Amino acid sequence: MKNLSPRKEHKFSFGLWTVGNPGRDPFGEPTRPMISPVKLVKHLSEIGAYGVNFHDNDLVPIDATQAEREKIVREFKAALDDYGMVVPMATTNLFTDPVFKDGAFTSNDPRVRLYAVQKTMRSMDLGAELGAKIYVFWGGREGAEVDASKDAYEAIKWFRESLNFLCEYSISQGYDYRFALEAKPNEPRGDIYFPSSGAYLGFIATLDHPEMVGVNPEVGHEQMAGLNFYHVVAQALEAGKLFHIDLNDQKGPRFDQDLRFGSEGIKNLFFLVKLLEEKGYEGPRHFDAHAYRSEDEEGVWDFAAGCMRNYLIFKEKARQFNEDKEIQALLAEIHAIDKSFEPLPMKFTKERAEQVKAYNLDRIELAKKKLPYEKLDQLVVDLLLGVR
Ligand code: GLT
Ligand code: MN
Ligand code: MN
Secondary structure (H helix, E strand, O other), X not given: OOOOOOOHHHOEEEEHHHHOOOOOEXXXXXXXXXXXXXXXXXXXXXXXXXXEEEEHHHHOOOOOOHHHHHHHHHHHHHXXXXXXXXXXXXXXXXXXXXXXXXXXXXXXXHHHHHHHHHHHHHHHHHHHHOOOOEEEEEOOOOEEOOHHHOOHHHHHHHHHHHHHHHHHHHHHHOOOOEEEEEOOOEEOOEXXXXXXXXXXXXXXXXOOOHHHEEEOOEHHHHHHXXXXXXXXXXXXXXXXXXXXXXXXXXXXXXXXXXXXXXXXXXXXXXXXXHHHHHOOOOOOEEEOOOOOOOOOHHHHHHHHHHHHHHHHHHHHHXXXXXXXXXXXHHHHHHHOOOOOOOOOOOOOOHHHHHHHHHOOOOHHHHOOOOOXXXXXHHHHHHHHOOOX
16 A cells, blocks of 8 residues: 555645544533644644644634633644644634524524524634634524424525525625535434525525535535435536535444544445545545544544545555456446447437427337446455555
8 A cells, every 4th residue: 555644735634623622412411621722733744644623612712701712722822833734714603502492593583593604603703713714604503493383494494595695704804714504404403494405506606695605515524414425425516516525434324423534434434535536525534523432532542543544545546446357347348338339429409300390219228238336346446455
């Protein structure tokens, strides 16, 4: 295997909430102590990450005074400089505080909606101060546990109003943010509006500044809905809307697990990495995951190293896939088209329409084409399991 050491140019990033996760879950208290943001920056840099992301309150406590905020930001900035780290993305915590118990931008209460916008503006200021250019929106409480309580039709409008306002705020401040909307179908008990990245892609087209807004798909979130993550990301990328990505892993459709990237869904994630590397994704490779609850701090760093290592293994496997003679010969055979076929460009003219209608296509013959996908897929499995 080629060199699997993570380097800054690989653009690996982690959230403060990921490597800083103390192992709390709905059934249990933290199992390891909190690590300070400054210490996290130092360790992340040492293991080869280039970036660190945060929610406003991962860095600055929700009830901090102005003086406390300034001190925290000063120390954090110094740590970024000392360890050569950047902040590619920032986001807002619109879910932990009880004020958001019934939603943020989609709360029934207009005062809570206003508070959510205000909190996001302040958090955008913080992100911009630390250099962030991508701003993520994850609507953890945007949805309903009780559908009788909220008008899902109106809620979409409230969400749009807030985003339109915040786009204008970014423009007026000269922040140059690109907004990345992150979907998840349900959390922890409620159904969230815009349950998939596909839903967000449809919504983005209805905004005042669609060019500023894209998606932040997360592996586990799409898999919670039973979707093929590789396909989800291909669509976003092809649409020019993959502004950010949350890499992790998940054991099928259930609650959000945020497992170490590449620990479970190996084949699908191989095709994902191949796609990102080959189709021009230039953004951060961000890991939104956390270590098993059974780990101590040392285990957290094993977890983070594992995420990056698996990404680099998939990248190397993609190179091998492209250079594998047997795989490439099989693909050439599968994609081969009879020389007698004269392709018709699918550019519509009246005349072309007539040509398409009249084209002589023998469906019985077409259906006879041999497609050795069993062999092809097994070659991929052999490659991934390291026996090729
Ligand atoms: C939270 C959520 C993630 C989001 C984070 C950003 S917070 O951990 O489960 O998927 O990306 O808001
Ligand atoms: Mn998640
Ligand atoms: Mn995420």
